[in-house]
Amino acid sequence: MNIILLGPPGAGKGTQAKKISENYSLPHISTGDMLRENISNNTPLGLRAKSYMSRGELVPDELLITIIKDRLSRSDCSRGFLLDGYPRTIPQADALQMILTESGRKLDVVLNIDVDDEELIKRLSGRRMCACGTSYHVIFNPPEKEGICDTCNGKLYQREDDKADAIRNRLVVYKKQTQPLITYYMKKNILRRIDGSKDISAIFEDIKTVLENYD
Numbered sequence: 001m002n003i004i005l006l007g008p009p010g011a012g013k014g015t016q017a018k019k020i021s022e023n024y025s026l027p028h029i030s031t032g033d034m035l036r037e038n039i040s041n042n043t044p045l046g047l048r049a050k051s052y053m054s055r056g057e058l059v060p061d062e063l064l065i066t067i068i069k070d071r072l073s074r075s076d077c078s079r080g081f082l083l084d085g086y087p088r089t090i091p092q093a094d095a096l097q098m099i100l101t102e103s104g105r106k107l108d109v110v111l112n113i114d115v116d117d118e119e120l121i122k123r124l125s126g127r128r129m130c131a132c133g134t135s136y137h138v139i140f141n142p143p144e145k146e147g148i149c150d151t152c153n154g155k156l157y158q159r160e161d162d163k164a165d166a167i168r169n170r171l172v173v174y175k176k177q178t179q180p181l182i183t184y185y186m187k188k189n190i191l192r193r194i195d196g197s198k199d200i201s202a203i204f205e206d207i208k209t210v211l212e213n214y215d
């Protein structure tokens, strides 16, 4: 299955992606995680991406298109993939279409996780991350031991772009640049809405029900 997880910042894309990836053995491709890894390793890409990300702006399309083209050409994507955070603009979606067509593949489904702004702000401001990629929430999804990751015992931290100003900007950027993708994929008849206001396990059950229709 070739799946895109679409949704505003804080909708729960990463949280659900982890479950989908484990349950269906699909590589979880998060462009946000890839960029953050480049920032931690001080790569040239990381150095270019850093200031955009901390302000809550999108990193330029040409960089993302190169990253995703390379990632989707790896052998672990030959039997399906799960994209989280890509595409985020119409040019990125067009580029994805070309990459897939050139390699004889196509998208099966775009899961659009829908959550209102007030809830998104609560989720983002209470999120805590671990370097292993697991995300928690101080109230909605707390770790067993405060500040410590259940999976790897790592120390939890707050993402730079989860501060109030950056959150506000990310929501504006989402509405302007990413929301048009809902209509884009609706027209292709592959968009499925997921009610993201439910609790984490109820949302995953809904996603499984949708995915039953695909191989």
Ligand code: AP5
Pocket (backbone or CB within 6 Å): 007, 008, 009, 010, 011, 012, 013, 014, 015, 016, 031, 032, 033, 035, 052, 053, 054, 056, 057, 058, 059, 060, 061, 064, 084, 085, 086, 087, 088, 092, 123, 124, 126, 127, 128, 135, 136, 137, 138, 140, 141, 161, 170, 196, 197, 198, 199, 200, 203
């Ligand atoms: P990215 O890392 O993709 O961030 P995002 O899209 O803003 O989304 P988030 O990761 O913040 O939220 P999420 O939907 O994954 O929610 P999560 O599951 O963590 O991108 C970061 C930046 O990188 C961008 O701003 C941009 O600069 C750059 N970038 C990345 N891709 C790019 C691209 N393609 N083009 C250009 N630039 C790009 O959940 C959030 C919180 O809520 C957690 O605390 C979680 O525990 C909690 N939670 C989850 N589900 C629920 C629930 N059902 N109920 C209650 N709480 C919940």
Ligand code: MG
Pocket (backbone or CB within 6 Å): 013, 014, 015, 030, 032
């Ligand atoms: Mg995420």
